[in-house]
Amino acid sequence: MNRGLAALGDRNFRWFFLARAITMVTGSMSSIALAFAVLQIDNDPVSLSLVLTAFTLANIVFVLFGGVVADRLPRALVIQTCYVIDILSLGTIAYLLFTDTATIPIVVALAAVNGASTAFVLPAMQGIIPQLTRPENLQQANAMLSFVRSAVTIGGPVIAGILVTTAGPAWAMVVQIVGWLVAIPILAMVKLPPPAGDGRFSLFADLRVGWSEFWSRSWLVVVVFAFMIMNAIHVGAWGVVGPYIAKNDDRLGIAGWGWVVSAEGVGVLLMTLVLMWFPMKRPLRLGMIGISLFAIPLTMLGVHPAVVLVAIAAFLAGAGAELFSTGWNVAMMENIPTEKLSRVSSYDMLGSFVVMPIGTLVYGWLITHADPAVVLTTSGILYAAIALVTLFVPSVWKMGRVEAATVRG
Template sequence: MTRGLAAMQDRGFRWFFLARAITMIAGSMSSIALAFAVLEIDNDARSLSFVLATFTVSNIVFLLFGGVIADRLPRALIIQSCYVIDILTVGAMAALLFADAATVPLLALLSVLNGASTAFVLPAMQGIIPQLASPEHLQQANAMLSFVRSATTIGGPIIAGIVVASAGPAWAMVVQAIGWVIAIPVLAMVKLPPPAHEGGTTLFHDLRIGWSEFWSRTWLWVIVLAFMVMNAIHVGAWGVVGPYIAKNDDRLGITGWGWVVSAEGLGILLMTLVLLWVPLRRPLRFGMLGMALFAVPLTVLGVHPAVVLLAIAAFLAGAGAEVFSTGWNLAMMENVPGDKLSRVSSYDMLGSFVAMPIGTLVYGWLVTHVDVVTVLVTSGIVYAAVALLTLFVPSVWRMGRVEGALTH
């Protein structure tokens, strides 16, 4: 088997990959569907920012508990259980939209439930991959998952833009719910060893152990602090201001925004093909350089949001983001003990996500009170500066791969 597909030699990873691919394909239209569902009810960036913030706040509240549970219980079972919750919440959103009974508060309430479910899924997902893929196949395993994610990101937003414009956002949510239904029995085929967690400890003791593991690694908490700022900018400037400009600026438009997001996905896709075969020897150094590229589409979105120009900028940013994504997963999975990985990941996610609700709310206010060009250009400068400053930390700049990971 070729190097790029070497992770498929691991049986457990094959089933997990199939289940994950199904949910990524089915859910690829959901973010755009939800964004324009809210704007259809109330064409106000503040309403959109409120719904997005409720999801994120709920996710943040439950993340640490999700990490502890994922280190205590079978991770595949946790993911299956949360998919049931997702089916119910997304199905309820679709039903409300079909019945013309959806309101911003109701969508926000369902987003709270969906955010809580995701808080248990994400740490379990992070911890399950090293259990399924052998150490020498970790880069390929992560790159393969990113390949599917980016492939669906390319097609999903384009299809979502067409479906939302012609039939409404509810149908995209129906597709997502169906995908989750199919994925649950597929995940049942994943066989894992019993959790390595030692019994008799309390939840708070487990949290303290996770914090100790997190804080003892300078490269980890420095990058998490950087992403606290970067994610707040990303979710506000790109997630709130982007759709708002698309809705109200003919140079971009809803369909054009779908093409832009798809171009970002194409950049990710092509980079995953590179990373399937090319070893990433300095995962954090090149990863943070790649993240700095996101300043380019932020600036273009403000200065001249024409579809073609913005799509090119988004393509470059997507390629850079994928270098970081694969590099970060490798750094975590190769340097954090597997029985503590979900807890450490939950601290990573908590720090990275905690300022996102502030970002959504602040940018929802800024877009109605401050010149949008000034907002987005300033955001791009700050974003690039924060990403590049992490490279002055020696453990970020020098981080390499563990022994034996590059031998295949």
């Protein structure tokens, strides 16, 4: 089979890829549908922030428990069960919208249910991929999944906007529900051996094992702690200050910001194609260099926010982000025992995401008390410095690929 599509030669990966692609396509409009659903109920940004906060906090609270469950139970079954929960929670919101009986407190509660469900899905997704394909195909498998994700990130919001405008947010939710309904029986075609272990379940003992696996690897600890700060900068500087600049600086404008975000997505998409064919010999070294490129559009946004220049910089940053994403996934999957991968991934997710809400609040305050140009250029310098300083850690700089015969697990 063509090298770039070699992972499709594995039956289990084919079924998983099909199910995942369907849910990514139908789910690409979920954030827009939920946002406009909330604003349809109560046209108040505070209500929207409450719903999004409920989702995020539930995800953070349950992600470690999700990692334990995904290591102890069949991962495909965990994913299917969470899809059923998502169908019920999102279906309830859609029903309440159709009947004009939705209220913000109910939507907040259901968003929390959906966030908790996602906390189980993500570690299971991370842990299942090495079980689906041969070790030599791990990079291609991750790149293929990234290709679909980036493609729908570019086109999904456009389709969602049209559907929400013409039919309403409830119908966009129905589309996602259909995606989950289709994916559940497809995932049943994935046949994997039972999880390793003695069958005994102890939450705290399993969490200690996961923590030990996490803390024993310097490359893992250093990169996760770096992203604890980098993600806070990203979500604050890019997610809060970026739209503010777009709205208030005619050199960029709201339409221009759309082009910038799309250019970033195109960069991700094209890099996934490259990585499907060309192996990464030093996944972490390339990944951290790649992710540092985000400092370029961040700085450019502060110094000279012209559409073309920021879009070109965002394109480069998108390509660099995909270098990191695939390199990081390959490093994790090749160096962490498969039976512990979901738990270790949950610590990665917790560390990487826990400070993001603080980043949003901090930058919301900074933008009202300091010059946006100073805030963004300082953030760009800090972001690049944190990313590149990790390269001084020998295990990050020197890590190569694990031979197929010796992949952990």
